[in-house]
Amino acid sequence: MENVSNTVKKTNGKYPEKILQFGEGNFLRAFADWMIDEANDRGDYRGSIVLCQPISQGAKIAELFERQKGIYTLVMRGIEQNEAVEKAKVITSVSRCINAYDNFDQLLEIARSADLEVVISNTTEAGIVYREGDKVTDCPPASFPAKVCVLLYERFKAFHGEMDKGLLFLPVELIDNNGGELKRIILQYADEWQLGEAFISWVKEANKFTSTLVDRIVTGFPGDQIEYFQEKLGYEDNLIVTSEIFNLWVIEGKPEWAGIIPIHKGKANVLWTEDVTPYKMQKVRILNGGHTATVLAAYLSGCDIVLDFMKDEVFRTYLKQLLFDEVIPTIPLPEAELKKFAEAVCDRFANPFIKHKLLDISLNSCAKFLARCVPSLLAYQEMKGELPKIMTFAMAAFIQFYKGEKKSEGYIGTRADQTVYQIKDDQEVIDFFAAVWAAGDVEQIARKVLANKEFWGGRDLTRIDGLDAAVAGHLKAMQMKPVVDVIKELL
Numbered sequence: 001m002e003n004v005s006n007t008v009k010k011t012n013g014k015y016p017e018k019i020l021q022f023g024e025g026n027f028l029r030a031f032a033d034w035m036i037d038e039a040n041d042r043g044d045y046r047g048s049i050v051l052c053q054p055i056s057q058g059a060k061i062a063e064l065f066e067r068q069k070g071i072y073t074l075v076m077r078g079i080e081q082n083e084a085v086e087k088a089k090v091i092t093s094v095s096r097c098i099n100a101y102d103n104f105d106q107l108l109e110i111a112r113s114a115d116l117e118v119v120i121s122n123t124t125e126a127g128i129v130y131r132e133g134d135k136v137t138d139c140p141p142a143s144f145p146a147k148v149c150v151l152l153y154e155r156f157k158a159f160h161g162e163m164d165k166g167l168l169f170l171p172v173e174l175i176d177n178n179g180g181e182l183k184r185i186i187l188q189y190a191d192e193w194q195l196g197e198a199f200i201s202w203v204k205e206a207n208k209f210t211s212t213l214v215d216r217i218v219t220g221f222p223g224d225q226i227e228y229f230q231e232k233l234g235y236e237d238n239l240i241v242t243s244e245i246f247n248l249w250v251i252e253g254k255p256e257w258a259g260i261i262p263i264h265k266g267k268a269n270v271l272w273t274e275d276v277t278p279y280k281m282q283k284v285r286i287l288n289g290g291h292t293a294t295v296l297a298a299y300l301s302g303c304d305i306v307l308d309f310m311k312d313e314v315f316r317t318y319l320k321q322l323l324f325d326e327v328i329p330t331i332p333l334p335e336a337e338l339k340k341f342a343e344a345v346c347d348r349f350a351n352p353f354i355k356h357k358l359l360d361i362s363l364n365s366c367a368k369f370l371a372r373c374v375p376s377l378l379a380y381q382e383m384k385g386e387l388p389k390i391m392t393f394a395m396a397a398f399i400q401f402y403k404g405e406k407k408s409e410g411y412i413g414t415r416a417d418q419t420v421y422q423i424k425d426d427q428e429v430i431d432f433f434a435a436v437w438a439a440g441d442v443e444q445i446a447r448k449v450l451a452n453k454e455f456w457g458g459r460d461l462t463r464i465d466g467l468d469a470a471v472a473g474h475l476k477a478m479q480m481k482p483v484v485d486v487i488k489e490l491l
Contacts, residue, residue: 004090005069007235012040012093013070016115018047019261020107020151022054022144023122024061024097026220028172030074030243032120035268036261037093044262047117048095050110054123054144056101064238065097072239075222075229077353080245084352087245088233100147104139111151112158114165118261119148121171121182128173130185136193145185149193152186152207156199166206168260170251172214176280179209179252208260210253213276215283218243219354246348248283252276278333281375285327286338287345289372291361293394294319296401299358300415301484306358310350314484317491318390319346326388330379359421362401366429366455369398374456378464387470389490395467396474397483399449402433416482429455442479446472 019036021028039045053062065072070092077086098106110116121127123144131143140147152167159165171178183203190200219242222229230236249270251258257272264270273279291306297318298309309315323342331338373391380388402423404413410422411430423430436448447468450461462468477486 001230001234001236003068004073004233004235004237005067005071008071008090008092010069010071010092012037013048013095015040015046015048015093015095017050017095017110017113018115019049019118019120020052020110020116021049021120022052022147023120024051024053024065025122026241027214027216027218028120028122029072029091029239030076030218030241031214031216031247031249032170032172032263033091033094034074034089035247035249035263035270037089037091038266038268039261039263040093042266044265047093047115047261049093049120050095051097052107053097053099054121054127054147060099061239062097062099062102065094068237068239070094070096072241073229073233073237075240075242076245077242078245078351079347085245086353100140107140107147107151108154111154114159116155116167118168118170121169121173123173125174128171128175128178128181128185130188134189136189136195143185145182146189148182149186149189149195152203153190153195153199156202161198161202161206163202163206166202166208168208168210168257170210170212170261172212172249177211179211183207183209208253208257210251210257211276212252213248213250213279213283215248215287216243216246217348217351217354242353244348244351244354246344250276250279278331281331282333282338282341284372285331285376286323286342287348288368289327289376290319290323290342290345290349292365292368292372292398293322293391295358295361296365297394297397297483297487299362299421300397300401300478301482301487302415302417302419304358306349306356306361307352307354308358310346312484314487314491316346318487319349321491322390322394326380326391327376329383330376363424364426365398365401366425369395370455370457374459374461381464381467387464387466392467392470393474393487393490395450396446396471396478399433399445399471400475400478400483402429403437404434406430406434442475443468443472446475 033049036049072091074089074091100107127144129143134141134143134146136150141150169179171182187200187203222242229240247269251272255272258264298315303309328338377388377391404411404423412420413423414420436445447462450468453460
């Protein structure tokens with residue numbers, strides 16, 4: 001079978017290299033690179049992407065890109081208008097992929113290019129960090145911010161500090177204020193390496209650092225379905241990547257910066273804003289909170305993947321009441337916008353192409369419940385003067401899920417159908433729950449869990465009027481009847 005590079009014409013391969021992208025992995029190729037390719041197709045943009053493999057370890061993906069002339073296929077699968085759909089798009093906007101450790105001189109050459117305008121990065125949560133010992137003379141330095149500092153210094157020298165030669169930075173690493181942190185560490189290196197006040201001022205004033213929020217599930221290379229895709233597409237593609245259809249990129253920066261990379265004009269769901277905070281709240285409370293508040297109860301009821309509970313009428317109703325009645329009122333964004341996002345979340349959970357295991361989502365649920373669910377519970381109670389009934393039950397289901405016994409293979413729970421499961425969390429969390437459940441009295445268990453300030457960001461949740469009694473009541477009910485029957489009484 002012919003390779004994609006011999007079958008598909010590289011329609012967007014002629015454009016100047018305007019974008020340098022640190023990170024050649026599945027996420028950016030299924031997210032940012034797709035958006036850029038769409039903009040090139042529309043004629044809104046005319047730029048190519050240079051991918052950079054920023055770490056020394058790992059597969060030599062640059063060689064695959066060279067073999068395939070930078071061409072690969074993205075397959076997006078999900079629910080649209082209540083129907084399962086599958087869409088394939090060949091991406092042709094990548095000009096090349098380089099390895100920073102094999103070809104650092106090529107990176108320096110790109111830094112000196114007048115065509116370069118944008119830097120996109122996804123170097124994982126551990127990427128935007130300071131690393132002691134990196135030097136400006138390293139080829140390359142180990143940390144990502146140090147690499148960028150070297151590249152910016154090269155560019156500064158090449159263009160003699162011209163203010164219009166600064167770059168737009170679009171980091172997508174999953175840390176708060178990712179652009180601000182990247183800028184801070186770059187400046188730390190510039191000061192440490194004594195690169196001069198003129199360069200430091202140029203970094204601050206000529207370059208544009210955004211902070212971003214991204215949202216798309218990328219399922220990666222479909223190794224178990226590769227024969228299906230080859231037959232469907234009619235060619236071989238060793239770089240094919242799969243994702244859901246939904247996408248969201250919220251970029252905190254000046255509105256006029258959007259004109260530098262106009263990916264917001266088409267299918268891509270790109271939003272420029274001066275404050276990304278409420279959109280983070282939207283994602284954490286609706287998407288992540290919906291997961292955390294549902295999956296533990298669903299698992300205890302016999303579901304094994306997210307799709308299982310979305311096929312169950314009781315749990316679909318539970319999820320919608322949770323999101324629309326209890327979570328959305330707590331978020332400071334327009335109600336219509338929040339409802340649209342929540343409807344999309346329900347469609348995403350019902351995606352038949354994604355088999356998301358509930359036990360995988362359950363990992364470290366204690367910290368997840370604090371970050372994703374407790375803020376909604378507290379805000380609702382403060383606004384309404386009463387407890388949110390679904391979220392209060394979710395708290396009880398969380399405690400019930402952590403009912404287990406310490407065994408040689410770990411801390412083990414048993415659900416009603418006698419399926420055993422391992423409860424995975426920090427050791428101090430496991431030790432706490434093992435001790436409280438050994439006591440056996442659900443009222444004491446509820447009080448002790450809610451009073452544990454280390455779990456709840458320094459708060460004693462028993463101070464919320466009626467919460468410990470309500471949680472204890474749900475726990476008591478779950479000892480006597482199936483979890484799903486307890487839920488039915490709430491709806």
